[in-house]
Amino acid sequence: MNNTYHLTQPGGTPHGPYSLEAIKDMMAKGQINSQTLCYTEGMQNWAPISTIIPGHVIPPPPSAPVANDIKPRAAYVILGIFLGYLGIHNFYAGYVNKGVAQLLITLLSCTVFTPIVFIWNIIEVCTVNKDAKGIPFS
Secondary structure: OOOEEEEEOOOOOOEEEEEHHHHHHHHHOOOOOOOOEEEOOOOOOOEEHHHHOOOOOOOOOOOOOOHHHOOOHHHHHHHHHHHHHHOHHHHHHOOHHHHHHHHHHHHHOOOOOHHHHHHHHHHHHHHOOEOOOOOEOO
16 A cells, blocks of 8 residues: 545545545544545555544544434424513523523513513514524424
8 A cells, every 4th residue: 555545425526645644634623534435555445544544533423413402493482472581482492591681681670671571582583593502493
């Protein structure tokens, strides 16, 4: 084998050649993951890079959101309309700081500022499309 390598993702376009040092640098920067395939002169087929360059930690590929993590948008909207003045919809979506702020504004003002919080909630339920983890509502 020589000292240059070609890389690709499954079903992707091959790139290279790269030196071993360049590949190690890409690994350190997280540009290569465990699904990256490698080929070098003398090999019959592409193989996972971890089998070609052993001893280096290669991060797993980015994972898609788990079905349990995806929240229905309808629940967020309903909570925002009916219980938004208490910040419940923001707790549901993982926006804890906003939820605490809405709850405290309502409780500490003895509900005087509830109309202002309600307008804030309507704007949120119309504009927020992702939870605090960045996962889109379904």
